[in-house]
Amino acid sequence: MSPIVKLLAQRVALSLLLLLLISVVIFAGTIVLPGDVAQSILGQSATPEALANLREELGVNDPPVERYFAWLFGAMQGDLGTALTSGQDIAEALSSRFWNTLFLAFWAAVVAVPLAIFLGLLAVRFKDRWPDKLISAVTLASISIPEFLIGYVLMYFIAVQLRWAPSVAMINDSMNLFEKLNAIALPVAVLTLVVLAHMMRMTRAAILNVMQSAYIETAELKGLNAFQVIYRHAFPNAIAPIVNVVMLNLAYLVVGVVVIEVVFVYPGMGQYLVDHVSKRDVPVVQACGLIFAAVYIGLNMVADIVAILSNPRLRHPK
Amino acid sequence: MNRHMQYLASQAVAGKLSRRDFLGKAAALGFTAVSANLLLSSTAKAAGPQKGGTIRLGLQGGSTTDSLDPALVTNTVGLMVTRLWGETLVELAEDGGIEGKLAESYEASDDAKTWTFKLRSGVTYSNGQNVTAEDVVKTMERHSGEDTKSGALGIMRGIKDVRADGDSVVFELDSPNADLPYLLADYHLIIQPGGGMDDPAAAIGTGPYIMKSSDMGVRFVAEKNPNYWGDLGNADTVEIIVINDDTARVAALQSGQVDVIDRVPPRTAKLVERAPNITVHSTSAAGHYVFIMHCNTAPFDNNDVRLALKYGINRQEMVDKILNGYGTVGNDTPINASYPMYTELEQRQFDPDKAMHHLKKSGHDGAILLRTSDNSFPGAPDASALFQQSLAGAGIKLDVKREPNDGYWSEVWNAKPFCTSYWGGRPTQDQMFTTAYLSTADWNDTRFNNEQFDQMLVAARGELDVAKRTQMYADMSTILRDEGGLICPMFNDFVEATTDKVDGFVEGIPGQVLMNGYAASKLWVKA
Numbered sequence: 051m052s053p054i055v056k057l058l059a060q061r062v063a064l065s066l067l068l069l070l071l072i073s074v075v076i077f078a079g080t081i082v083l084p085g086d087v088a089q090s091i092l093g094q095s096a097t098p099e100a101l102a103n104l105r106e107e108l109g110v111n112d113p114p115v116e117r118y119f120a121w122l123f124g125a126m127q128g129d130l131g132t133a134l135t136s137g138q139d140i141a142e143a144l145s146s147r148f149w150n151t152l153f154l155a156f157w158a159a160v161v162a163v164p165l166a167i168f169l170g171l172l173a174v175r176f177k178d179r180w181p182d183k184l185i186s187a188v189t190l191a192s193i194s195i196p197e198f199l200i201g202y203v204l205m206y207f208i209a210v211q212l213r214w215a216p217s218v219a220m221i222n223d224s225m226n227l228f229e230k231l232n233a234i235a236l237p238v239a240v241l242t243l244v245v246l247a248h249m250m251r252m253t254r255a256a257i258l259n260v261m262q263s264a265y266i267e268t269a270e271l272k273g274l275n276a277f278q279v280i281y282r283h284a285f286p287n288a289i290a291p292i293v294n295v296v297m298l299n300l301a302y303l304v305v306g307v308v309v310i311e312v313v314f315v316y317p318g319m320g321q322y323l324v325d326h327v328s329k330r331d332v333p334v335v336q337a338c339g340l341i342f343a344a345v346y347i348g349l350n351m352v353a354d355i356v357a358i359l360s361n362p363r364l365r366h367p368k
Numbered sequence: 369m370n371r372h373m374q375y376l377a378s379q380a381v382a383g384k385l386s387r388r389d390f391l392g393k394a395a396a397l398g399f400t401a402v403s404a405n406l407l408l409s410s411t412a413k414a415a416g417p418q419k420g421g422t423i424r425l426g427l428q429g430g431s432t433t434d435s436l437d438p439a440l441v442t443n444t445v446g447l448m449v450t451r452l453w454g455e456t457l458v459e460l461a462e463d464g465g466i467e468g469k470l471a472e473s474y475e476a477s478d479d480a481k482t483w484t485f486k487l488r489s490g491v492t493y494s495n496g497q498n499v500t501a502e503d504v505v506k507t508m509e510r511h512s513g514e515d516t517k518s519g520a521l522g523i524m525r526g527i528k529d530v531r532a533d534g535d536s537v538v539f540e541l542d543s544p545n546a547d548l549p550y551l552l553a554d555y556h557l558i559i560q561p562g563g564g565m566d567d568p569a570a571a572i573g574t575g576p577y578i579m580k581s582s583d584m585g586v587r588f589v590a591e592k593n594p595n596y597w598g599d600l601g602n603a604d605t606v607e608i609i610v611i612n613d614d615t616a617r618v619a620a621l622q623s624g625q626v627d628v629i630d631r632v633p634p635r636t637a638k639l640v641e642r643a644p645n646i647t648v649h650s651t652s653a654a655g656h657y658v659f660i661m662h663c664n665t666a667p668f669d670n671n672d673v674r675l676a677l678k679y680g681i682n683r684q685e686m687v688d689k690i691l692n693g694y695g696t697v698g699n700d701t702p703i704n705a706s707y708p709m710y711t712e713l714e715q716r717q718f719d720p721d722k723a724m725h726h727l728k729k730s731g732h733d734g735a736i737l738l739r740t741s742d743n744s745f746p747g748a749p750d751a752s753a754l755f756q757q758s759l760a761g762a763g764i765k766l767d768v769k770r771e772p773n774d775g776y777w778s779e780v781w782n783a784k785p786f787c788t789s790y791w792g793g794r795p796t797q798d799q800m801f802t803t804a805y806l807s808t809a810d811w812n813d814t815r816f817n818n819e820q821f822d823q824m825l826v827a828a829r830g831e832l833d834v835a836k837r838t839q840m841y842a843d844m845s846t847i848l849r850d851e852g853g854l855i856c857p858m859f860n861d862f863v864e865a866t867t868d869k870v871d872g873f874v875e876g877i878p879g880q881v882l883m884n885g886y887a888a889s890k891l892w893v894k895a
Contacts, residue, residue, distance in 0.1 A: 135433040136584070143432075202615050209623040217619040218426070218626070220587060220609060315611050315620075317586045325432040325585055 057358050065351040069344060073125070076339040077118050080332045121336070130337040135329050140337045144322070148341065150221065151311075151318035154234055155303035158241035162303075163296055166246050170253025170292075171285070175276055177258070189247035201240045201313040208236060219314040237314045241307065245299040252295035256288035263287075290357035297353035304349075305342040373397060377407045391644070405647065417872055421893030423603040425882075426617050426626035430610035432585035437568035438558040439511055439518035444630055444881050445610055447555050449582070451885040452590045452606060453494065454558035454573030457485055457504065457537075458549045460795060460879045464708045466549040470499060470559050470574060471537075480544035480830050485537045485552075491597045494578045497561050501532035506563025508539075511556060520556035522810075523799070544830030546837065550708075550796045555885065576601030576889045585610050602872070602892035618865075621646060627870045628891065630881050632863040634692040645868045649875045650694050650861040654706045654793020654800075657690070657745040658698075659738065659755065659855040662815040665785040671851055672730035678716060678855055680723035680759040686857040689754060690747045694863045698856035701845040702791060702800050706859075706878050709797060709834065711842035713849060720762035727764055735765040738786050743773040745790040751857075752788060782813045789813065795879065797841045801825050805848060814853030821847050869894060 105111055112120075124131060130140040169189070173182040192200065209217035215235035225233070260266065261284055269283045308320035315321075319338060326334040376393055394404035430445030438450050458474065461467040468474070471485040491499045510516060512524035529540040539548060558564075558573055571579040576598065577590035588608040592601050609626060611617040614633050618640055621629045632640055632648055641648040661668035661677070668674055683697040696704065699715055740752040749770055756766045771780050771787075780787050794800040803809055806825055807817045821844055828840040848854060862881050866873050872891045877883045883890055 133433070136435055202619075205616070205619045205623075209625075210619050213623060216625050217616060217623045218609060218611060222581075222583075222587065313613050313616055315586075315609065315613070315616060317583065321585065322432050329431070329433045331433065 054358065058355060061351060061354050061358065065347050069347050072343040072347070073122055073340060074118070076336055076343070077114075077121060080336055081114060125337070125340060130340075131333040133326070133331055133334050135326070135331045140334055144319070144334075144337060144341070147317060147319050147322050150316065151304055151307065151320070153221075153230070154219075154237060154241070154307065154311075154316060154318060155300065157231065157234060158238045158245070158303050159300055161238055162242040162245050162299070163249065165242065166249035166296075167253050167292065169246070170250045170257065171280055173250065173254045174257045174261070174280055174284075185250065189250050192243040193247035197240055197244050198309050198313050200243055201236070201310060204236050204239055205313075208239075217314070219316045221317070234316070237307075237310050237316055240310055240314075241303055245302060249292075249295050249299055253288070253292050256291040257284045260284045260287045286360075289360045293356040293360075294353045297349040301346045301349045304345045373399065373404075373407060417602045417890075417892040418895050419602055419604075419892070421603050422605040422607060423628065423870060423888055423891055423893060424607040424609065424626045425628045425630075425888060426609050426611040426620045427629070428610075428612055428614070428617060428631045430585050430612070434584045435569050436571045436579075436582055437564070438556050438560070439516065439520070439564075439568060441556060442519060445585075445588075445608065447880055447885045448608055448882065448888060449579075449588050449590075450555060450558055451575065452577040452588075452888060453571045453575040453579050454560070455575050456555065456557050457552045457559065460550070460553050460884055462874065462877050462884075464706070464878045466553065470504075474549060476546070476548070476832065478832075480546045480548075480832055481541045483539040483541070483548050484533070485539070487535045487537065488597065489535060491574050492595055493561050493572050493574055494593055494595075495561065495572050499559065499561075499574060501535055501537050503561055503563060504537045504559055505530050505532050506565060507557065507559050508563075510563045510565055510568070518556055520554050523551040523554055543826075545798075546829065546832050547796045547798050550799070553795065555880065577606055600886070600889040602889070606888045608888070621865055621867060624867060624869070626867075627893075628864070628866050628882070628887055630862070630864050632865050634694045634860075634863055637692065637694060637863050637865075640865060646865055647868070647873070648863060648865045649873050650863050651875050651877065652696050652704070652706060652859060652861050653878070654702075654704065654795075654859070656698055656702060656704075656791050656793065656856050656859045657686075657748070657751065658702075658789050658791060659857070660781075660787060660789050660814050661853040661855070662785040663817065663851075663853040664815040667730070667732045667736065668785055668853060670730045670732065672726040673732050673736075674851075674853060676723045676725075676727035676730065676762075676764060677736070677759070679719045679726065680762045680764055681755055681855060681857050682718040682758040683716075683857040684718070685754060685758065686751055690751045691858055691860055694861045695858045696861075698858050699849055700852065700854055700856050701848045702793070702804065702854065702856060703797055703841070703845050704859050706793070707797050707800075707841075708795075709838040709841050711838060711845070713842065713845055716849065718758065720758075723759070723762035723764060727762075735767045736786065737767045737769060738788070739769045739771050739780050739784050740788040741771045741773050741776045741780070743776040744781065744788040745860075748788040782811065797844070798825070798829055801844060805852070816848075816852055816854075818847060818851065866891070 121131070128141055130144070132138060133140055133143065169185050173185050176182045205217045208214050216233055217236065219234050219237050221230045221233050257280060266279060266283055269279045307318065308324060310316070311318045311320035312324065323335065323338045373394060376390055391404055425448065427445050427448060429443035431443070434443070434446055436449070438454060441447060441450055455469045457469060457471040458466050459469045468488070470488055470491060472488040474483060474485040476483050487499065487501060487504070493499065508524065508527070508530045511518040511520045512527065526542050526545060527539055528542050531538050541548065560568065561572055571582065574597070576593055576596045578593045580589045580591050582588050587610070590606045592604050611620055617629050618632065618636065620626045622643055637648050640646060661674055663669060678700050687693065687695045687697055697715070698704070699713055701713070703710060738752055738755070740748045742748055752768045756768055759766045781789050791804070794803060802825065804811050804813060805816050805821065806812065807822050824840050824844050828837050831837045831840065864882055870891045871894050873887065874883055879885070
């Protein structure tokens with residue numbers, strides 16, 4: 051087996067192992083929550099009989115290990131159980147919301163990633179001159195302001211004053227793509243501002259790091275102009291760290307948008323999770339936790355795989 | 369009002385003059401914005417409702433864990449959605465009385481223990497089925513069964529038996545209750561085919577609208593029911609969007625994405641009102657923000673201590689600063705003008721001298737401890753600080769302890785002797801008193817134990833003579849005001865807002881939020 055395939059296989063295996071461990075943590079975490087599930091569902095009106103009945107119904111009396119494996123095998127087959135509050139099938143209820151969250155994250159990424167990398171390259175090209183400083187100042191400011199505040203500010207100017215985009219990012223199946231994009235314009239703008247600085251600065255730092263190398267000096271001595279040096283020689287060698295930070299931010303776009311979804315009333319996973327946490331609907335919380343973990347681990351795995359593939363030393367084994 | 373103004377108003381209503389221009393011209397003619405707005409809405413009402421279009425509501429209080437089952441409705445969104453597709457036997461009328469819905473008429477036996485409701489004939493559900501008396505019986509059974517989760521269980525307890533009698537339904541009560549129609553107007557008691565036993569969340573009812581899509585905690589769409597028996601429902605389509613975030617809800621209204629919102633935060637309501645295309649509506653209601661003392665725990669077991677605290681609170685200041693004017697002063701009884709048999713009592717005023725007098729008389733000295741948290745009502749810690757200051761003016765020392773929001777209702781309220789709290793009110797005096805001031809009440813949170821009060825309450829319940837009952841309730845309110853453990857400085861209004869795309873909003877309708885939940889079917893879209 052070539053070393054590159056072996057490395058990739060190892061990396062995938064490691065991710066799966068990590069996901070398995072996290073599933074244990076999620077399950078154990080919801081078990082050690084104070085009070086038991088039945089108690090939190092029934093609240094103060096709980097009678098001993100009702101508690102016993104509900105425990106029986108929920109299968110809380112079975113040994114935890116047995117319940118864990120039942121839950122895990124169910125989840126592996128796409129069966130996430132049913133929500134306690136509404137009796138809905140969780141996988142079914144979550145799927146449309148998960149796609150909505152991905153839809154929002156996708157378009158935020160489509161705007162933010164190229165913009166961040168372009169701004170990063172621009173900052174390197176004009177290092178320590180005014181464009182570099184301006185880009186740094188603006189992106190650092192936007193990452194420092196709480197996202198709900200950015201949301202409110204954009205809402206006030208763009209939705210209320212100018213009426214360019216709606217303030218409520220409600221999307222549904224009857225809308226065409228253009229209507230949907232118009233609906234999510236504001237949350238996409240906020241998310242872009244939130245993740246831009248991190249990716250931009252990482253791009254800038256990684257390329258500057260490469261720029262110290264001897265082969266860059268060679269390229270400059272060859273007489274290439276600054277953009278060509280950055281684009282042809284520095285950028286390819288900085289791909290691994292850039293992809294890394296991009297993936298980290300993509301993960302954030304999927305799992306970290308709770309506040310934005312609440313502010314813009316976007317029907318994604320975030321709002322769904324918040325509602326069920328406050329009602330102590332444990333199976334839903336477990337399912338959301340598992341999905342978020344899978345997204346996070348998956349994207350990190352992709353980053354590592356890109357890093358491995360972009361490493362020439364692995365591509366050309368001795 | 370001069371003729372020119374009336375002409376301008378009719379132009380504005382007909383859409384030939386924008387609201388902003390109208391208000392500008394009115395101001396030039398020397399009219400205040402308030403009187404100009406009044407003229408505009410009375411002219412619009414004279415023009416009558418217009419049919420068609422879409423009304424969109426942005427509402428607070430909806431969650432993805434909600435259900436369409438009327439028994440499980442707990443929030444504003446659930447109420448508004450249920451009002452679209454379903455109806456109760458009777459309903460609270462705009463004047464505070466009772467009007468028939470699915471029941472055409474009703475009558476009580478002389479002892480008020482047997483009630484007969486005659487059903488309106490020829491009413492069909494949205495699935496085409498006829499409404500029968502059996503459906504009503506089944507519905508009541510579903511809400512009163514031992515294992516029901518219905519929010520109406522509490523009010524069903526006094527009903528011994530429900531049976532169908534041709535096209536009438538007969539209710540037999542354990543003890544006389546002249547208020548039964550008020551109880552049956554409860555929004556949980558939507559009449560469903562087969563009582564909703566099979567599929568309670570199917571949203572099949574007799575309402576003015578038919579549900580087209582329901583995404584819990586997100587969005588609901590309903591279309592006009594072509595076979596609706598009554599005259600409710602002006603817009604062709606109603607869309608309800610759940611917007612829990614205060615700022616986002618106001619922004620959605622300002623940007624024209626929705627036409628109606630509930631719960632405008634009192635703090636910003638005056639700012640919202642300044643926008644040219646928006647009208648803020650304030651409806652006084654039965655909800656009240658309170659300070660409650662346990663009448664059986666020292667030092668509050670001494671009525672002079674209670675009176676000292678009651679005289680030492682500045683009610684008007686509370687209304688001005690905590691509610692920003694969107695409310696009315698209270699009088700240390702849970703009853704205000706929104707109740708059907710209300711009698712105005714002499715208003716207790718802020719009086720530091722009397723406060724000091726009563727405290728001296730009680731013999732109590734030292735500080736009094738008040739517990740509070742933002743969870744008890746919005747602005748409760750600020751209200752407590754105001755109370756502390758006004759008492760200091762009377763030479764009484766109040767210590768305020770801030771408790772965590774989490775667990776306030778289980779650890780502090782109804783457990784500690786003096787704390788801040790909130791009551792949503794009830795449709796009738798009987799229900800309010802029975803819930804909280806009867807010695808044996810489930811939630812007697814002031815530990816009020818007064819034999820005379822208890823006897824009057826039971827007697828009033830069976831009294832069919834309205835004048836006598838009104839007097840009895842006035843006497844009970846007086847007892848509470850002078851001896852009770854309740855300090856009620858203010859009743860909070862429902863503060864709601866509409867854009868000038870819609871018309872027909874009526875302020876002051878008793879009951880629930882947004883015109884007792886009928887805003888969606890009573891408002892109309894202006895042409």
